[in-house]
Amino acid sequence: MAQHRFHKMHGLGNDFVIFDAREHDLALSGDQARALADRHRGIGCDQLIVMRPSQRADFFMQIFNQDGSEAAACGNATRCVVALAGRDVTIETGAGLLGGTLADGAVTIDMGLPGLDxxxxxxxxxxxxxxxxxxxxxxxxxxxxxxxxxxxxxxxxxxxxxxxxxxxxxxxxxxxxxxxxxxxxxxxxxxxxxxxxxxxxxxxxxxxxxxxxxxxxxxxxxxxxxxxxxxxxxxxxxxxxxxxxxxxxxxxxxxxxxxxxxxx
The missing domain is CATH 3.10.310.10 (Diaminopimelate Epimerase; Chain A, domain 1)
Structure with missing residues (x-):
């Protein structure tokens, strides 16, 4: 029976199940993500996060919504994975590269340029x-x-x-x-x-x-x-x-x- 370690974290109550797949690959489908996010039959969360290797940054952050669909960005989850990493990092996301810094118990994320057009x-x-x-x-x-x-x-x-x-x-x-x-x-x-x-x-x-x-x-x-x-x-x-x-x-x-x- 293959056991996979996860972290339950939240940013202001916006909660996440986070898997670290940087060293050991983790294949996860939308259906599995939806089942894990179920608050009655799974672990329960708003979004499910997988930290994966990246050629451009410290790691890539894959984001599954509660319904199993994928999202390109999530600000609270980004703060959580920076805190989990325990140091200043650069994160590759579907929305581009984000930088995160730790200071005085809080996390600051450079969220990049907003899209206005x-x-x-x-x-x-x-x-x-x-x-x-x-x-x-x-x-x-x-x-x-x-x-x-x-x-x-x-x-x-x-x-x-x-x-x-x-x-x-x-x-x-x-x-x-x-x-x-x-x-x-x-x-x-x-x-x-x-x-x-x-x-x-x-x-x-x-x-x-x-x-x-x-x-x-x-x-x-x-x-x-x-x-x-x-x-x-x-x-x-x-x-x-x-x-x-x-x-x-x-x-x-x-x-x-x-x-x-x-x-x-």
Whole structure:
């Protein structure tokens, strides 16, 4: 019986099962990832991560969503694998190379340049991504940003008044978004941005790192805030810094919950 070691970690409650396959190869299918992510019959997680060898970086990070589909980027997972590595590293992802540094118990990730053009999100057809002329019921005029994965951001008066469990899947699967989309609802307060996220392929989560980055970029583009800005999610707070034309920097904590073994 082949046992495979894994780590259970989370960033602000956004939780992951992480396998380190840098020395011993691990073939993992989408169906297996979905079964492992099941909170009733598997280990349970929002995303499943496999650390693999890379010719361009310290390692490659493969990301499976809860539904078994793959994602190119995940900010909270990136912080977790940096903490697991225990040193400053460069990580290859489907969205490109990301740099991670450890300092004072927190992890800072250089998330790269945000995608702001309609075809970088991607959208199904050309439109202004700063004030999109579209809407779903009371959610209208969003901003679109790519952080290696597609995000649409709505600024609202009260994030908890939005039926995100119902509207999130509707927007995620709208034909306007050929690769589906992560749905963010944000409110600007005196202490920063307050955010709830419906994650593509995962649903509601305690935190979404790329969602926090995309929302901060959207707010800065609309001149609502300047960086760095605290982004408060149900699971805790991330600090996002972005100067227009530059890279997005994300800083936040990680938690190692336990280590285990499983027969796949």
């Amino acid at each position: 309609w075809n970088a999100i991607p959208l199904a057809y050309a439109m202004d991504t700063l004030t999109m002329p579209v809407g779903w019921e009371d959610l209208a005029d969003p901003v679109a940003v790519s952080m290696g994965n597609p995000h649409v951001i709505f600024f609202v008066a009260d994030t908890h008044a939005v039926e995100l469990e119902r509207l999130g899947p509707m927007i995620e699967h709208d034909p306007l978004f050929p690769e589906r989309v992560n749905v963010n609802v944000a409110h600007l307060a005196d202490d920063g941005l307050h955010l709830r996220v419906w994650e593509r392929g995962a649903g509601l989560t305690q935190a979404c790192g790329t969602g926090a980055c995309a929302t901060a970029v959207a707010a800065i583009r609309r001149k609502l805030v300047t960086g760095p800005v605290p982004v408060h999610l149900p699971g805790g707070t991330l600090i996002i810094d972005w100067q227009p034309g530059g890279h997005v920097q994300m800083t936040g904590p990680t938690t190692h919950v336990f280590t285990g073994e499983i027969d796949l």
